[in-house]
Amino acid sequence: MPSPAPSADLASLSLDAIARLAQDKSLPPVETWHPEREGQIDIRIARDGSWYHEGDPISRPALVRLFSTILRREPDGSHVLVTPAEKLTIEVEDAPxxxxxxxxxxxxxxxxxxxxxxxxxxxxxxxxxxxxxxxxxxxxxxxxxxxxxxxxxxxxxxxxxxxxxxxxxxxxxxxxxxxxxxxxxxxxxx
Known part of the structure; x- marks a missing residue:
């Protein structure tokens, strides 16, 4: 599960708080997941970092944070959302x-x-x-x-x-x- 979002103002964080947040890498091991079920999903990450599903903005920051934790880039350059059960290709305009x-x-x-x-x-x-x-x-x-x-x-x-x-x-x-x-x-x- 992704860690909670830090303070909206990075400038207000102390060095110790920054170190704790930077070390909190409780991310799923997506590199080890290679499910047989593959497909595509109509999710796009725009150049400005906005996430879209079927053309509509994903307006829930918690959902974007969750999806970002299961994001992986494949050797062919494509981006996928991956779980132990399935791997779904998404579109990324530039960087995710x-x-x-x-x-x-x-x-x-x-x-x-x-x-x-x-x-x-x-x-x-x-x-x-x-x-x-x-x-x-x-x-x-x-x-x-x-x-x-x-x-x-x-x-x-x-x-x-x-x-x-x-x-x-x-x-x-x-x-x-x-x-x-x-x-x-x-x-x-x-």
């Missing part, structure tokens, strides 16, 4: 998650951490297990955050601007950010 909020947290022992809240309420700390990367060329490059498996979150535009503002202010060359001891370059070649 959207990073909607960011907080930079100073950690006395480890430097700085970039903490992100996803549209599903999940908290992700960029670092060794959760890379930040730009995909694309030049000014068309888009920022993504690794969530789990082969699932990624697109950074919402305001979140990306906040991240870049920090990276540029602290920049040597190349422009980037260090989070949880890992440096992530945030510039592309033209």
């Amino acid at each position: 998650f959207l990073a909607v909020e960011m907080k930079l947290v100073a950690d006395p022992g480890d430097g700085e951490r970039a903490v992100f809240r996803l549209n599903t309420g999940e908290i992700i700390v960029a670092g060794q297990e959760h890379a930040l990367e730009l995909r694309g060329d030049g000014d068309k490059a888009l920022p993504y955050l690794h969530v789990r498996g082969d699932l990624w979150a697109l950074l919402a535009r305001p979140v990306y601007y906040e991240l870049m503002e920090h990276a540029i202010q602290a920049a040597d060359h190349p422009i980037g950010i260090t989070s949880d001891g890992v440096f992530f370059p945030l510039e592309t070649t033209l």
